[in-house]
Amino acid sequence: MKKILLLIIFFTFISTGFPQVIFESNFDSGNLQSVTTTDSINFVVRLNSDIVGRWFYFKMKNVKNRYVSVTIQNSDATRPMYSYDNKNWIRFSEIESPRKNYFSKVFTEDSVYVAYYVPYTVNQLYEKINQLNNNPFVKIDTIGFSEQNRPLIVLTLTDFTVSDSQKIYIWTHGRTHPSETPSSYHLDGMINYFISDDDVAAFLRTKIKWIVLPFINPDGVFLGKSRVNANNVDLERSWNLTPQQTPKEVLYTKNFLQNVLSQNRIHIALNMHSQVANFATFWIHTASSTSEYFYRKQIQFANLQSANSDFIRPSDYSYSNLQSYFPEGWMWTNWGDQIMALTYETPYTRFSNGTWIDNSILDLFGKQSVYGIMEYLGINHPERFIVDNENAIVAGNWNLSTSNSFWNYYGESFLYIMPNDFNQYVEWSSPQLKSGKYLVYAMWQDLATSATNAEYQISTSNYFKSKKVNQQLNGGLWNLLDSISLTNPDQIKVRLLAKGDGTITADAIRIIYSESITNIEKEYSVIDDFQLLQNFPNPFNSWTKIRFNVLKNPQNPQTRERVILKIYDILGKEIATLKDEFLSSGEFEVEFDPSKFDNSLSSGVYFVKLSLKGKSKIIKMVYLK
Incomplete structure (x- = not known):
């Protein structure tokens, strides 16, 4: 009875202009054992399996503008892939493939390839080898x-x-x-x-x-x-x-x-x-x-x-x-x-x-x-390098551990010390670096007794920053300490102090060159006794907030200094003055709404410049109109 029904459906589709869907897999990496259907809409596919049934890769013909539903009996595919040209592959959406081993779709081309994931065939390897032949x-x-x-x-x-x-x-x-x-x-x-x-x-x-x-x-x-x-x-x-x-x-x-x-x-x-x-x-x-x-x-x-x-x-x-x-x-x-x-x-x-x-x-x-x-492998390049504790300056009575009972440190050892005083420290120094932007990271061994407020000091010849970290977290990974802009060749130093609320571990630092500095940044990227923080949100659409700190003058804590905060476009043209007044030490926040200054501002990169005592700091922000 089923065979007769299939024939009736088949001829019904022929008479209304829909040819039978054809499945093929007789090509490199293809896999398909059998296909059954009772209505030429819903198909059940079985694969050739070995230790497991998993991989499939087949072609379906005569599917343009037709709803096709396929269930694969012996695989474990989640949202498999399809391609009309066997080169550009797309993952089925969650709607098209809401459960394992199933997909349904109205395809827009007559033929489509379907695979567990994007195939990488023997012939593709040969093509890759041919491309590499003259390399x-x-x-x-x-x-x-x-x-x-x-x-x-x-x-x-x-x-x-x-x-x-x-x-x-x-x-x-x-x-x-x-x-x-x-x-x-x-x-x-x-x-x-x-x-x-x-x-x-x-x-x-x-x-x-x-x-x-x-x-x-x-x-x-x-x-x-x-x-x-x-x-x-x-x-x-x-x-x-x-x-x-x-x-x-x-x-x-x-x-x-x-x-x-x-x-x-x-x-x-x-x-x-x-x-x-x-x-x-x-x-x-x-x-x-x-x-x-x-x-x-x-x-x-x-x-x-x-x-x-x-x-x-x-x-x-x-x-x-x-x-x-x-x-x-x-x-x-x-x-x-x-x-x-x-x-x-x-x-x-x-x-x-x-x-x-x-x-x-x-x-x-x-x-x-x-x-x-x-x-x-310990391979260092001037734009990407690590300084381990073995090459650091050690001041004080730090202990050396090479224990195999700890795993979250770099190289063959790390240093540790119980909190003492800041005159005991470990200091890592970079070689002389070219101008540019650098990312500075630290790695540490985490211990149950590790300090939650270990203090790193990052400095150059004209920059200083202190950052406290929780050494109970993220052991064995690179933790970002700072992003530094060098306007001239300089050296970056990182010092870890022997003070905190638990054991201090000193392991390694990593420095990565991230990008060059623009001309406007070279002119203004100097930092001394104030900090300009990254605006938020960034990128921004209607408004953004800019925060900065004026640090206390230890010789005269009550001193008020003239602070100027300006916005420039990428060509260096002044767009707005957000602040021009005398301020004492503290944290400050200013809102920038482009519509209040120039409605014609276009989307793009703008610069925020903070000036104090003849010195300046600049950050980059992105406006999306």
Whole structure:
């Protein structure tokens, strides 16, 4: 009876001008086993599954201006992706995909591709390799072949004009599990930044030799598998087998790595994956299955990734006992803590901060991942560098800790002291810096007894700021202390005083060059005994409030000084005078409403200039009309 009904419906659609919807998956990475329907509107899709049913990638034809509803029986997809041209992919909205394994939509083109996430196929990899062929910072090799004779392509990324003798080696491999396409776009982001024209990236290429195997499982990718190769073997769990038992892809990779490691130490080995959970993660291996030292180093590595990224945080980390059949287990068995070997997983859906992933986000995530690697390796660049406690001036009886019982500090040690007096301190100094804007951060080890009011003092030759922080929070991460504008070459110093309501820990500071200074800022960015704070809101539409502090003159606390607060446009033209009067010390707030001064003001960047005693400070604000 059902067959007769289907035929009647089919002919009804033909007679009214609607051809039957056709499903296809006979292309690179495609996966679709069967499709059933009772009305040619609501379709039930079943996938070819292996260890799990997850990955799908298929094409639907004859769907223009038609409502189509699809339920996927054996997957776990949340808001999958679609594309009309197989290049530009869009995530189904919450309305179109309100629950797992389901989507419905009236499509605007005759054909549409649908996938668990944006595909990254074997042919895409070949296109990427062709693009890199003439890149002077990339060498392309084949280290072996898969079960179906596809090449295992390795990229070596470095500055080949610089000797390898002093370089640090990094290994990364991806797509062990074919369905995990976000990991490939994350890895692409790392590669794209590392070989870019950016000054820091160019410097890193002189210090690092990065070896990348983008696809260890090209057969599985081509065949549209979820977690296995052409012989239905999970390569992730095949690293401790005998040579006779080991899949070809793993055997060739192990042989290659053994050859590299016979001549050089690999400092970092990243195993790139993706996971269903809505957060990125590192799989950190327990101290009982590795060592206390290695456990600490893993957390330090992960913390530096978190400290440099918007998309991963310490609460996202995962923990497990290390097994010998994993690649990290094989490395631990043979080289111990010489290799920082970790699995790095991106989500398919969204990060723990709520951001839904797309390829542009993953590209940025990759760049941020490179910064974390740079800091873990202790590589400093004039525009991005760390000063550790080992290179700080220490005044007083500070204690040194190298304990593996603490994990939230940079490098191999941190200093600590019980509150005493401000004559005891730790002071970090930058080298001479070019003019520009700099962000100044501090890292500390958090303790149960840590001070909640530890005092940092940030200074240059003509600037001083004191900031109190709660050292019980955000241990092991970079905490912003200040943003400083240097109008001339200068040195930044950060001093941590030995006073507070608990233990003071002194670890490291980080300084990052953020941008150059405009001409108007160079003229007026001097600070002495007053402070101009950032306006709020910023950007603003109708009004904004500007706050400033006039600091007390210790020689004459009752002194009143002439204070002038003006607004300028980006060309330096004066727009308004908000304050011109004699003021004593204190905190002040002034409202700026552009309509009261010049209704013709256009949207854009404006400058607030505060002048006192022949000196000035300036901030930038954005007006959105």
